[in-house]
Amino acid sequence: MSTDGVVIVGGGLAAQRCAEALRRGGYEAPVRIVCGERHRPYDRPPLSKDLLFEDDVAVPAFRPEAWYEDKAVELILGVRARALDPRARRVALADGRELHYSELVIATGARARELPLFSGYANVSTLRAVEDSRLIRTLLAGRRRVVVIGAGFIGQEVAAAARAAGAAVVVVELETLPLVGLLGPELGQWFADLHRSHGVELLLEQHVREVHGTGTVEALTLGDGRRLACDHVLVAVGISPDLDWLASSGLPASGVPADALGRTALPGVYAAGDVAASFDPVLERHVLSGHWESASREGLQVANTILGREPGPPYPASFWSDQYGLRIQYLGHAQLADALAVDGDPRANDFIATYTRDGRLVAALIVGRPRAVGEIRERLIQTQERTPA
Ligand SMILES: Cc1cc2nc3c(=O)[nH]c(=O)nc-3n(C[C@H](O)[C@H](O)[C@H](O)COP(=O)(O)OP(=O)(O)OC[C@H]3O[C@@H](n4cnc5c(N)ncnc54)[C@H](O)[C@@H]3O)c2cc1C
Structure with missing residues (x-):
């Protein structure tokens, strides 16, 4: 194994999950996270929820500073990657530094449009x-x-x-x-x-x-x-993958296509999170997800691929939202549905809408019933497994 180790460009959720899983899995070579923001990796969902309500406006960092020292994860903060040279396995930073890597993880997330x-x-x-x-x-x-x-x-x-x-x-x-x-x-x-x-x-x-x-x-x-x-x-008109720095790398500008293991078309280069157009086994195409759970899972998956581990089962796409004290959760792909059924009382903000195709569950919107999510997720996983590719 080369001593250049893993360079993760982008310091959000996918980067954090990847670094954690690498160290947990016994990866011993250097792990470096390069991030344009000056903060340690932090969580974004609270930015449009708790942080807008609470007096404590501390950055919702995933880990204390000491964690990065303990785990020997080097943080290079406040500097953006400027260019990727995949042949030389080298990333150029905006401050003139160049980082060589054995494996590169593209995790630069997205920008608000x-x-x-x-x-x-x-x-x-x-x-x-x-x-x-x-x-x-x-x-x-x-x-x-x-x-x-x-x-x-x-x-x-x-x-x-x-x-x-x-x-x-x-x-x-x-x-x-x-x-x-x-x-x-x-x-x-x-x-x-x-x-x-x-x-x-x-x-x-x-x-x-x-x-x-x-x-x-x-x-x-x-x-x-x-x-x-x-x-x-x-x-608030959506997001675009943050990948200007990849302009000369040969990767497409609309999102970095990645397979189920997080591998891109370039050797030793992986992509995870909002910047990645990951392969969706249900839709059978690459999609930009833009949601927390997929960024977290993809970061973990890339680490497992680097560690040579077997991939986990594919999970249904999902996200949640908090509004007016209500928890709203969505799983699956409603666009595949040919029927919709509602169980509960939408006027009381307490219901589950299930989307089916040929009687098979393809998606659900769950409002005010957070405990129902586990069962719906299981049902979606089982349906996915039974559906021939
Ligand atoms: C306000 C808000 C609320 C959200 N709420 C929900 C929710 O309720 N439910 C849900 O499912 N999802 C939610 N999301 C989405 C979720 O937070 C994202 O899917 C997740 O943060 C993506 O993680 P990431 O690591 O891919 O990217 P990011 O978290 O965006 O991290 C990428 C990092 O890379 C840095 N970067 C970019 N370019 C470069 C470069 N060239 N060099 C170095 N660094 C670079 C960026 O500055 C950023 O710090 C929300 C997002 C936002 C913004």
């Missing part, structure tokens, strides 16, 4: 890093008028937090209903009702036509001519 219409305005933000979360929390403390662009999960969670803080919230969404492409119209309607019942003004099939103000946004004009006054705009 921005909208050119809003560039240069001071009171417009996205939410990806802890600093973004702190800014939004400060703004909410002033009970301001907040406009959220995009009714995906991040937009919805911030809208819920802003309402709880007493802010006036307008959500502007291009689609006919929130999450309609993912969950279909019935559940899209449930999300719309949930937010409206908490006082959010949800404007559907709308886009921002014009921005008013110099330096700061004072108002927006929507596609239908309506004018919205605002103190802050949160742009």
Whole structure:
């Protein structure tokens, strides 16, 4: 084994899980994590949940500093990787350093997408890093008028937090209903009702036509001519894999394709987390996931591959969201369904929506019943195993 060891570029969840599993599995060569952020690897879901509510705005780090010393995991923080030379097995950093590797793990995550219409305005933000979360929390403390662009999960969670803080919230969404492409119209309607019942003004099939103000946004004009006054705009229109630094590596710019073991097309190079387009055995294609559980599992899987271990069983895609004190969980692929059934009472925010295809479970949305997740996950795994590839 070469002594260059593993270089992990990106210092989020996938990187952390990979480093932990390498050391747990007895990997003895150097492990280095390079991260553009100045913080130790930290968890992002609290940024749009607990951190927006709590007084303690500490960075939700996965591990204390001493852990990295104990485990001999070197953190190179506050510096981005600039380029990859896969033939020389070398990563160039923005500060001029070059790191040689035996194995490279690409774990640079994703960036929040921005909208050119809003560039240069001071009171417009996205939410990806802890600093973004702190800014939004400060703004909410002033009970301001907040406009959220995009009714995906991040937009919805911030809208819920802003309402709880007493802010006036307008959500502007291009689609006919929130999450309609993912969950279909019935559940899209449930999300719309949930937010409206908490006082959010949800404007559907709308886009921002014009921005008013110099330096700061004072108002927006929507596609239908309506004018919205605002103190802050949160742009929550999805994410893009963070892979500019791979431009000359030969890897595609739309997400790094990785097989079930986390291997990319380049020898000794693996990818995990939001930057990876991992092979989904159910959809039978590479997909960008953008969710916590897959980033965690993929980080672990890459470590197991490097350690020469057998892969674990494929797990169904899943994510969760917390809004208005409700736990919302989703598993599987609703887009494969030909039927939907609801058990429970959506009006009481207590139900399980099951999506089936030919009578077979393909996805579920679970609201207010967190303990049901284990059983649904098992059912999905069993269905996946019985389905011929
Ligand atoms: C506000 C928020 C709330 C979320 N809530 C949920 C939720 O409720 N449920 C759920 O399932 N998922 C949620 N997610 C998604 C989940 O957090 C992500 O899927 C997960 O963080 C992905 O981990 P990662 O390691 O792939 O990437 P990241 O956590 O994004 O880490 C990548 C790191 O790499 C760094 N980096 C990027 N480029 C370079 C470079 N060139 N050189 C060096 N470093 C670089 C980045 O700065 C970053 O620190 C949420 C995400 C956000 C932002």
